[in-house]
Amino acid sequence: MQPAHPKAPDHGFSLVELLLSMTVLTSIMLMFVGLLDQTQKTWEFSRTQISQFREARLAYDIISKNVSQATLNAYFEQVDAKGKRASDYADPKDFVPKEFQIQSELQFRTLQTRDLRVSGIVAPGPGHALFFQAPLGSTADQRYGPLTNLLNGRGYFVALVSDDSFRPTFLSSMYEPKIRYRLMEFLPPTERNQVYAAANEADANGGQLTDRAKWITVPLGTGGNSGSLRPLAENIVAFLVSPREAVADTGRATGVTDMAALAAADRDSTARVAPRFVYDSANPADASRWPLHTLPPLIVITMVAIDEVTAMRLEERYGQRFMDTFIPPNWMQAADAYQRDLNQLIEAFNRESTRPGGVDVSYKVFTSTIRINGAKWSVPPSSKSP
Amino acid sequence: MNRSLSRREVSSRRGWSLAEMLVVITVVGFLLAMAAPNLFSLLRASELSSQGEVMRNWLAQAQQQALSTGSDVEVRFYNFHDVASAQIVDEYRACQYFQYNDQGELAPLVEVYRLNDPVMFSRPLSSLLDPSKPGLSTGTVDAVTYFGSGLEVARVAYRSFRFRPDGSTDLPKNEQWYLTMVADEGASATPRNFFCIQVDPYNGSVREYRP
Numbered sequence A: 001m002q003p004a005h006p007k008a009p010d011h012g013f014s015l016v017e018l019l020l021s022m023t024v025l026t027s028i029m030l031m032f033v034g035l036l037d038q039t040q041k042t043w044e045f046s047r048t049q050i051s052q053f054r055e056a057r058l059a060y061d062i063i064s065k066n067v068s069q070a071t072l073n074a075y076f077e078q079v080d081a082k083g084k085r086a087s088d089y090a091d092p093k094d095f096v097p098k099e100f101q102i103q104s105e106l107q108f109r110t111l112q113t114r115d116l117r118v119s120g121i122v123a124p125g126p127g128h129a130l131f132f133q134a135p136l137g138s139t140a141d142q143r144y145g146p147l148t149n150l151l152n153g154r155g156y157f158v159a160l161v162s163d164d165s166f167r168p169t170f171l172s173s174m175y176e177p178k179i180r181y182r183l184m185e186f187l188p189p190t191e192r193n194q195v196y197a198a199a200n201e202a203d204a205n206g207g208q209l210t211d212r213a214k215w216i217t218v219p220l221g222t223g224g225n226s227g228s229l230r231p232l233a234e235n236i237v238a239f240l241v242s243p244r245e246a247v248a249d250t251g252r253a254t255g256v257t258d259m260a261a262l263a264a265a266d267r268d269s270t271a272r273v274a275p276r277f278v279y280d281s282a283n284p285a286d287a288s289r290w291p292l293h294t295l296p297p298l299i300v301i302t303m304v305a306i307d308e309v310t311a312m313r314l315e316e317r318y319g320q321r322f323m324d325t326f327i328p329p330n331w332m333q334a335a336d337a338y339q340r341d342l343n344q345l346i347e348a349f350n351r352e353s354t355r356p357g358g359v360d361v362s363y364k365v366f367t368s369t370i371r372i373n374g375a376k377w378s379v380p381p382s383s384k385s386p
Numbered sequence B: 001m002n003r004s005l006s007r008r009e010v011s012s013r014r015g016w017s018l019a020e021m022l023v024v025i026t027v028v029g030f031l032l033a034m035a036a037p038n039l040f041s042l043l044r045a046s047e048l049s050s051q052g053e054v055m056r057n058w059l060a061q062a063q064q065q066a067l068s069t070g071s072d073v074e075v076r077f078y079n080f081h082d083v084a085s086a087q088i089v090d091e092y093r094a095c096q097y098f099q100y101n102d103q104g105e106l107a108p109l110v111e112v113y114r115l116n117d118p119v120m121f122s123r124p125l126s127s128l129l130d131p132s133k134p135g136l137s138t139g140t141v142d143a144v145t146y147f148g149s150g151l152e153v154a155r156v157a158y159r160s161f162r163f164r165p166d167g168s169t170d171l172p173k174n175e176q177w178y179l180t181m182v183a184d185e186g187a188s189a190t191p192r193n194f195f196c197i198q199v200d201p202y203n204g205s206v207r208e209y210r211p
Helices: A015-067 A211-221 A259-273 A308-318 A335-354 B007-013 B018-069 B143-147
Strands: A075-079 A099-103 A109-112 A128-135 A151-162 A179-186 A229-234 A236-244 A298-306 A363-371 B073-082 B087-100 B106-108 B119-121 B137-142 B155-163 B177-183 B195-199 B206-209
Touching (some): A015 A128, A015 A151, A015 A229, A015 A363, A128 A211, A128 A236, A179 A211, A335 A363, B018 B177, B073 B143, B137 B143, B143 B155
Antiparallel strands (some): A109 A128, A151 A179, A298 A363, B195 B206
């Protein structure tokens, strides 16, 4: 009789069998690793997106809350035929009043960041800056706490900033400072609000900040360490501000239900109110576009955020000022090209992501229109223009 | 019937010898021993970063609460020990935030959030928990009300600061304010791994720093 088991179990696996099984096992494991890697990547991606989104959204909340309270505290004052006020004359008897005019010592300004002179930053970032006065009651001395309506200057813009001056001190000995594009908040305390300083004299000089803007230039000039300038959100690579008319409110488009016509009117208003993204409520040279000493009824604010991983890779590839690679010359200089310029940046990011060997740029664009509660834009500016 | 088996067949059915077993166990044990420290530190690191992120979002949420409701939010850090959880020395191990309710009382908005071992706040690297830094308020709360009956002390001490309705804080502005979380590294001044959360006293923005 044959033994219960023939020879087969004796000789073990053959080399071919072993190789085959190893190949199968390896391919299964590779598949798993690939799957795991993919899951990990997706997880990491959504996690950074969420946290980035949170920081940017919080910053956005703060900006809209503050800017919607912007005020010029305007009042009527008698002027003579030359537009001079009683206080301009040494002898009040020489003053012959003719009419009432809106007056204000406060300002609302938007301008290009490259026109800013800020100490304590590496470089101004892409886009625009926004400065205004609002009753926010933020003071250096805690004892003023109950005075919650004290006037404060506030401002927002993007700058390339090192975290050296504001990160916890124990980190300084351990790591190199991190230089990133950050959304900066300009927030001098009430005690250092210079808006009523005598040197804030009218001086029409395009978008350049001049003496009239001492309340902005003086605290900015003393730099980031003074506490007048603090980072609000990291990895915001562009901040855009476009003052606009409330088209429907001005009666320009009353009765128009055609969305395309409204959109066109809206574009029109962008180009009319601040054609070069420059708005200065106190500049008489601009009074043809908006009534002097008035706030714009609406401002459209756009923020472009990237995540930290993207920022790290872009810095490795293109250096600290990596946005110079993506921003074409004359970017966001003309308001009628607002959408085109924004699309250009998005396309540049997308091109970089799809380019072989390029950095995968993960970005998010936030845009929204903020209504300024204190705006009383009753005179259609077009009635003044020729 | 010939049921006798050859010697070879007998040995193939005999199973493993003790020596073979010992060799295999030694090899497996050696491999495990090699992998374990790395595995544990990996676990600790992931625990630290997940709890750090929760803490960071928690603080951002407290700030958002102050912003969106237009009223102060008070953030408290509790200092206690808990023998039941083998935490025998007083440390800051939990936090909670409060807001004034309709009756004008400070009422908790969230449950007490307790850090899980091995993650803890590093006291030398957390200016917010440093008793030598003035500016934070202190007080005590009833242990049973806030922690249940688990703690054997009657009152739990805390340090607190507030987020203002404009998103800023009531922290003194001439200092840097931060919390550092570490996992199982004790009170070292230079931990290898940490999660540092900074609260900007000017605009309340919450930033994180990690190695």
